[in-house]
Amino acid sequence: MEILYNSGTLLIIMGVPFFWSGTVGLIRFPDIYTRLHALTKADNVGLGCIVCGLALQSGSWTVTAKLLLIWLLVLIASSASCHLIARSAMQKNIKPWMRS
């Protein structure tokens, strides 16, 4: 149990910098498409690491199933809305950023 708890803590420690890198990328990146890239990394990988760590630490199956359901819902929501935003931006002729 000690190994499970410690590996869960390690996964949470891995997950938190993804959120911070998503925020910093959202502020620093020059274009709407590159900002979408940073946002999806924070959504998928950061929350995935935190959910897996908490699921390793919680000793019950129902809590684990609920955590995985939350992650699945966030994945569906973020992929759908990011795809909608990117397609709408392409239809509105917003040019992607080029290194000039």
Next chain:
Amino acid sequence: MDAIVIYSILTLFDITLVLTMLWLAWYLLSTEDIFKAVVLFISFGLLMALAWVRMRAPDVALAEAALGAGLTGPLFLSALRRMNRTRKGERRLDSNENRGKDHNTEQEQA
């Protein structure tokens, strides 16, 4: 000992949450662009749900998450779209609120 550490960390959490809420509410109420204010209001609802959780009221937090973050934001966005549209189907030029100010200055000049 452990309880003292936890309560001090939670107090730090409270202070950060309260300062973020006040900062966000100030910009929400003082920006010129109305769309920016609506997006800030959605974020404000999320922080309010965190504040209800922190004050041991999870039922209120559940209602705030469902209504404040899920229903009020689309309501405001739909109303924004409907108010930015004239009768002929073309959009008005002033999406921010300088129409009233111009009207007042005109009256003063007249």
Next chain:
Amino acid sequence: MITTLLYSMTGLILFAMGLFTLIIHSHPLRKILAVNVMSTGVFLILVAAAYKPLGLGKIDPVPHAMVLTGIVVSVSVTALALLLACRVQETSNLDLLERRKQEARPKESNQ
């Protein structure tokens, strides 16, 4: 104790900022946002008055029920107010204001 004080002061400041914005701004959507922020401040004061830390007994559930009802009522009031604001915007005489604004613009650019 400090948590109650902190959140009560936050609710007070939120109510004051919402009232200030409700008075000085003219856009109807901004007024509805300000009323929402004011109601949030009142709810925050009510729930913070009922708060007790984790070891010190149970929390009084009556203010929580009041705040829960108030949140639902404020959402429906917001929907009705948005509909009324849209109707006001659509039925008011906007072409006159547009013409006056376009007449006033060259003067500003000359100045």
Next chain:
Amino acid sequence: MSWIHIIFALILLPAIATGMFRILRGPTAADRMMTAQLFGTCGVAILLLLSAGMNNPVLLDIALVFALLAALATVTFVSRTWRDNNKNNHGNLIQ
């Protein structure tokens, strides 16, 4: 009650405050909406960490509701507000 989860929630909370700069100066309207979506995900993570830190499994349900309703505001924005507007609206090309 374990303090390490609450410390991670405390670390995640200033990410919301930092992301507010993009809402304030985002050139297009979609940038502001993307930041609101990042706030939603950050709020879900903070709720999960708090539910592990405060031994309160009710907070998982609140995070579930947040995850359910996260896409609603963005979909409404794309389908209602951002569609078919001109160049001079909402700061798209001209601020």
